[in-house]
Amino acid sequence: VRAMRLSFVGELGWELHIPKDSCLPVYHAVMAAGAKHGIINSGYRAIDSLSIEKGYRHWHADLRPDDTPLEAGLVFTCKLKSSIPFQGRDRLEKQKEEGLRRRIVCFTIDEKVPMFGLEAIFRNGVPVGHLRRADYGFFIDKTIGYGYIRNPDGGVVSADFIKSGEFTLERMGVTYKAKAHLKSPFDPENKRVKGIxxxxxxxxxxxxxxxxxxxxxxxxxxxxxxxxxxxx
Structure with a gap:
């Protein structure tokens, strides 16, 4: 078994790489070792809920081929601070200099209403985008969603533009007040993934x-x- 320090749920975790003929014995060994700690099985939907609460991006939902790392909040994965050339570098540098015309934003809703994505996003009553993905965050005890927003005037979507607006989300014709966050409110300092x-x-x-x-x-x-x- 190869154990890798990797987490998709925002907690201190491991990913086990196991030969296929050893999967069942390893599973039984893990469950036996964790019995005294109350270990239980959890469904795959738990990963969706925990990952969105942490702010981890999902390909095909939060990320598409037409989203740039800057727009998706993933510029830390690019070597812009180095002199290393890479495909798309010129475009990213230009986008960074000019400012973002759209960017991903985290939204939380206090009301206990289920959302799953494609809900309309309004800023000060004007539509500015839609949620790509949404779920319930059981730790923060709120519905949480991510969507890309634009400035309806065609301007830059700055941090001030986000912070100064009043946002609502529309689900099935009903609007709900939402709070916009530049990043997930869950463990913003990344302490839990380090075991702190x-x-x-x-x-x-x-x-x-x-x-x-x-x-x-x-x-x-x-x-x-x-x-x-x-x-x-």
């Missing part, structure tokens, strides 16, 4: 400040139980 789990994560702190019932992580609940019992 704070006692109080950002979601817990925000919930307390909003005087809502906090959504505790397993680690937080275990720590609180230890403090209550006086153990270290």
């Amino acid at each position: 789990y704070a006692e109080k994560d950002a979601t817990y702190i925000n919930a307390v400040e909003a005087k809502q019932k906090p959504k505790l992580t397993t680690h937080t609940m275990q720590t609180a139980a230890k403090k209550k019992s006086g153990s270290k």
Whole structure:
């Protein structure tokens, strides 16, 4: 078995590369080892929900051949800070200099309404795009979606353009207020993929400040139980 430090769900995880004739024995071994930790099987839809919550892009939905790395928020994958030539470099440098005419934006909706993609995006009542993909984020406890938006005046879609607008999403003729984010509100500092789990994560702190019932992580609940019992 080859174990690779890789995660598609925004948590500290591993991908196992296994010869096909060893898949079943390895699966049973993993399940046996994890039994004491409460390991269970999860469906593939769980990956979709967790990955969109983290902000990981999916090919064919978040990404298409006509999306550039700058528009998709993936410019870190390009060697623009080096002198290395690569296909499309001139186009990216020109696009970066001129500013983006469209870009991907993360949206969250407080209302418990299912969305799956293709919902219309409005800024200040004017249509500016549609969601490419949407799902429910069970950690942040909100519907979350990603879509590319344009400036209806033909101008640059800057961070100020996004932050200054009031956004709504339309689903089946009904509009819902949405909050726009430049990146996912879940673990924006990428600590969890490194195995750094704070006692109080950002979601817990925000919930307390909003005087809502906090959504505790397993680690937080275990720590609180230890403090209550006086153990270290």
